[in-house]
Amino acid sequence: MSLRVRLLLIIGLGLSALWTAVAAWMFLDARQSLIDALDNRLAASARMVAGMVAQLPEPAYLTAQKSAKPFDLIARDGVACEVSLLRSQITARALVRTAGGPDLTQANAGFGTHMYGKKRWRTYMLRQGNIQIATADSMDTREALVKELALSAGVPFLVALFGSLIMLWFCITHGIAPLERVRDVLAKRKPGDDSPLAPIKAPLELQPLLNTIEQLLERLQGAILRERRFTDNAAHELRTPLTGIKTHIQVAGLAAELPDDNKTLKTALSKADHGVLQLQGILDRLLSLARLDDDAVPAESCDPLEVVYTAAEQLQASYPDIKNRVLIKAENSVASLNVARPLLLSATQNLIDNALRYTPDDIPIIVQITQPNIGRIRISVLDEGPGLNAHDRAHAVNRFWRRDRSVPGSGLGLSIVDAIARRHHGTFELLARAGHGLEARLEFPI
Numbered sequence: 001m002s003l004r005v006r007l008l009l010i011i012g013l014g015l016s017a018l019w020t021a022v023a024a025w026m027f028l029d030a031r032q033s034l035i036d037a038l039d040n041r042l043a044a045s046a047r048m049v050a051g052m053v054a055q056l057p058e059p060a061y062l063t064a065q066k067s068a069k070p071f072d073l074i075a076r077d078g079v080a081c082e083v084s085l086l087r088s089q090i091t092a093r094a095l096v097r098t099a100g101g102p103d104l105t106q107a108n109a110g111f112g113t114h115m116y117g118k119k120r121w122r123t124y125m126l127r128q129g130n131i132q133i134a135t136a137d138s139m140d141t142r143e144a145l146v147k148e149l150a151l152s153a154g155v156p157f158l159v160a161l162f163g164s165l166i167m168l169w170f171c172i173t174h175g176i177a178p179l180e181r182v183r184d185v186l187a188k189r190k191p192g193d194d195s196p197l198a199p200i201k202a203p204l205e206l207q208p209l210l211n212t213i214e215q216l217l218e219r220l221q222g223a224i225l226r227e228r229r230f231t232d233n234a235a236h237e238l239r240t241p242l243t244g245i246k247t248h249i250q251v252a253g254l255a256a257e258l259p260d261d262n263k264t265l266k267t268a269l270s271k272a273d274h275g276v277l278q279l280q281g282i283l284d285r286l287l288s289l290a291r292l293d294d295d296a297v298p299a300e301s302c303d304p305l306e307v308v309y310t311a312a313e314q315l316q317a318s319y320p321d322i323k324n325r326v327l328i329k330a331e332n333s334v335a336s337l338n339v340a341r342p343l344l345l346s347a348t349q350n351l352i353d354n355a356l357r358y359t360p361d362d363i364p365i366i367v368q369i370t371q372p373n374i375g376r377i378r379i380s381v382l383d384e385g386p387g388l389n390a391h392d393r394a395h396a397v398n399r400f401w402r403r404d405r406s407v408p409g410s411g412l413g414l415s416i417v418d419a420i421a422r423r424h425h426g427t428f429e430l431l432a433r434a435g436h437g438l439e440a441r442l443e444f445p446i
Helices: 005-054 139-175 177-187 204-258 262-292 305-315 343-359 388-393 412-425
Strands: 071-073 080-086 093-099 110-116 119-128 131-138 300-302 326-330 337-339 365-373 376-383 427-434 439-445
Touching: 005 080, 005 110, 005 119, 005 131, 071 305, 093 376, 119 139, 131 139, 131 427, 139 177, 177 204, 262 412, 300 305, 300 343, 305 326, 305 343, 305 365, 305 376, 337 343, 337 427, 343 365, 343 439, 388 427, 412 427
Parallel strands: 071 093, 326 365
Antiparallel strands: 080 093, 080 131, 110 119, 119 131, 300 337, 365 376, 376 439, 427 439
């Protein structure tokens, strides 16, 4: 549903319900006022007739026989009237009656509604001495007046209501015109356009939205640039081992054609195998980054000490003497972490592997697991390598960044660790140690 239709429904239905309730209230009030006015007319007519009768001398026919018929008079203003003589508290004899009017001798005192001649009548009875005056008007006439009142009030109400909805449609269309201008600007924007948004004439309420869109475009452009840089670096890093593998396979092919050249063949195959392992390592780290971006690994409760031991054991294939090269120190009681265990294991492996690459073989690295405060767990990997200056430490977490290209690696390990830390609301820092060496500090909230 479009915003225009949604606003029209919400505002239109709300106003329609309000106006209908007000119109119904006014109609009921006017209807009651009309009924009261007609009742007052009946009472006033009865009192007027009673006053006129009181001023007249007693007619001779009051003593006439009961069989005498009442005089018929012509009605005025649609009101029927009857003057009766009370014989007792129960019976009454009509003296004067409106021609064609109902027999009102048995009407109740005061106001009432009765059926006479298959028609409903509204009556009013007034007694004055032995004289009874009754007035009545037809309910059909009253209902016709009410219908006329409803029609005269309802038709303008419906015209005003539909006219208001039409005006509301045009007003909403004009009101959301700035949104349409924003849509046009964004629709005309090219995918590679990194320029800021053109000025858009919009009300103050839309300025935060425009600022948010502009910030989103800036972040999106930055992400595109980072991914483009990452793709270029990945292509370059993958091209190097692929070229080496291809070269060594060609050398092995030539050596296989020469007699007694098994040494060259074995060396070429060994180097090609090393290139395959290097390529496999780069692909594994790229898949780890993709899995981090996909956010598909759920968090779980895990023991950081057990994860560190597992990470060291899994590196034994690359470092056979790893038990002598890695010293693991932990406090007596360390709380569990609510992180994705495979990701924590990958981060710990990357830190230990990175430290072993730059530390001499005869000097062990230290892995410390501490709880610096109540709410955090710290995993620190300390090495005795050449270390990094402040500028290099700031760029070491960038993808494919490597200070020394002569040392085997992909430049993705520390960026993976940083991404894992940020995903679990943790922190990752590279700190210079006193003297020489580097401390890789990874912290997570408990």
